[in-house]
Amino acid sequence: MSIESYLRAAPKAELHVHLEGAIRPATLLTLAERNGVALPADNVEDLRRWFTYRDFPHFAEIYVTITRCLKTADDYELIAYEYGAELARQNARYAEVTFTPATHALRFGVTHNTYFGQLRRPAAVQHDAERRSGAAAQAVQPGRGLHRRHSAQRRAAQLPAAPS
Ligand SMILES: [Zn+2]
Numbered sequence: 001m002s003i004e005s006y007l008r009a010a011p012k013a014e015l016h017v018h019l020e021g022a023i024r025p026a027t028l029l030t031l032a033e034r035n036g037v038a039l040p041a042d043n044v045e046d047l048r049r050w051f052t053y054r055d056f057p058h059f060a061e062i063y064v065t066i067t068r069c070l071k072t073a074d075d076y077e078l079i080a081y082e083y084g085a086e087l088a089r090q091n092a093r094y095a096e097v098t099f100t101p102a103t104h105a106l107r108f109g110v111t112h113n114t115y116f117g118q119l120r121r122p123a124a125v126q127h128d129a130e131r132r133s134g135a136a137a138q139a140v141q142p143g144r145g146l147h148r149r150h151s152a153q154r155r156a157a158q159l160p161a162a163p164s
Pocket of ligand 1: 016018
């Protein structure tokens with residue numbers, strides 16, 4: 001087995017990922033167009049280059065720009081679904097995904113029901129993805145993460161063995 005095949009097949013855990021930062025550049029283009037938000041690039045290649053952080057202010061600029069592009073329940077569902085699919089593609093068996101409601105609500109006026117409603121709606125999708133991939137993903141929300149992490153750890157402990 002080549003090192004590349006091994007790395008692809010190895011089970012992985014994502015211990016700290018921000019859902020907003022995990023958005024695919026192509027999806028960001030789609031959402032920006034759908035919601036009338038100007039981006040610093042109009043194609044995936046240039047957007048991928050822009051995603052490479054130069055420093056903290058640049059990181060914050062990217063984060064705020066992405067957040068500005070998320071307006072509807074469907075937008076939140078799309079990024080949650082795509083991130084789940086990416087976890088399965090990379091054989092990630094466990095993920096702790098964080099999300100910052102305050103930015104979405106206080107800065108851009110997105111309602112609590114819009115984002116949490118949709119981040120919960122993919123439950124059926126999540127169960128299907130877990131059944132097919134053996135992966136477990138949990139959303140870790142500020143102040144509510146510990147219990148959910150413990151549940152996820154219990155579930156992660158029950159996952160099948162890695163492919164050989
Ligand atoms: Zn972080």
